[in-house]
Amino acid sequence: MATALIWENSTDYEVGNVDQDGLWKTVIGELFEDFLLYFAPDLHAQVDFSKKADFIQQELFQQIIKDKKGRKIADQLVKVHLRDGEEKWVLVHIEIQSDNEPDFAKRMFQYFYRIFDKYDKEIVALAIMTSPHKSEYSTEFHYNYFGTKLNYAYNIYKTIDHSYEELEQSDKLFSKMVLAIKYMHDTKEDVDKRYAFKMKLMREVLKINRDYDTVLYIVFYFIALNEHISM
CATH class of the missing domain: 1.20.50 (Pheromone ER-1)
Incomplete structure (x- = not known):
């Protein structure tokens, strides 16, 4: 049986300067199967986890955010295989967002069309909103100009919408x-x-x-x- 010996000094804590992007990126990479089980259980049931998930390089993300000073990359683009017996795979686009960014839905759409254009594969988009404040911005991207219309919606999970009791009782x-x-x-x-x-x-x-x-x-x-x- 393992024994953990823990020494801590609370005066050494750095409060308020947490790298959430880096933390999420690490956790998703380490526990991707568990990540899908919680955030996308229907997709999780279809994924063949005997084949390793492939975390794709993020040049596309870097192109989109290159003008956003100080922004760190937490976005993940993961290739997974399904259990349907075909050589078929989907791209799971994961976006972690902690701030209420006005053009967030637009950026989600930009990611979608650039990924689709590059790979021509099916895409599952998931945005996780970790802000402790209620967001007033749209969770969909709409475009309408002289009869040309576009509506883009994506899966979204807001941590603020889930109670302590719900999370404590969950076995995931x-x-x-x-x-x-x-x-x-x-x-x-x-x-x-x-x-x-x-x-x-x-x-x-x-x-x-x-x-x-x-x-x-x-x-x-x-x-x-x-x-x-x-x-």
């Missing part, structure tokens, strides 16, 4: 990652409370039968607390 691993985001926002100015929430989060995750070392690392990393861990 990524529900705990969403829980970590909510904890992080709610304890932004209280490092002691954040430490207590991290311990609670660890207990929540360990209720799920997963690799202890991987989950422990990702949970601590994701909630953005400094610690020294020895196994």
Whole structure:
């Protein structure tokens, strides 16, 4: 049985400067199957996970955001194979968004048509909104000019719409990652409370039968607390 010895000093915590983009990118890469199980269960049921998911290089994203100073890339473009027996694959476009960006829906459409133009494959687009504030912007992109019309809609998940109770009762691993985001926002100015929430989060995750070392690392990393861990 593994034993974890944890030493922490809350005065060393860096509160309010969390690299959510990098954290999400790491977690999705490490636990992509669990990610799909939580955010896209219908797609998850059709994916052949005996074939490794392919995280495609992100030149397309870099072209689109090159003029946005300070923006880091969390977007993921993942190729997965299906179980239908055909040599068929879909592109899973994942976009993590923490700010209320007015042109977000437009950018989602730009990603879609550039990916479709490059690969000519079916695309599943998923946007995860991690802002603690209600968004007033459209979740669809509409274009209408002299009879030329376009309506583009995509899958969207807002962490603010899901309660602590719902997330705590879920037995899916990524529900705990969403829980970590909510904890992080709610304890932004209280490092002691954040430490207590991290311990609670660890207990929540360990209720799920997963690799202890991987989950422990990702949970601590994701909630953005400094610690020294020895196994």
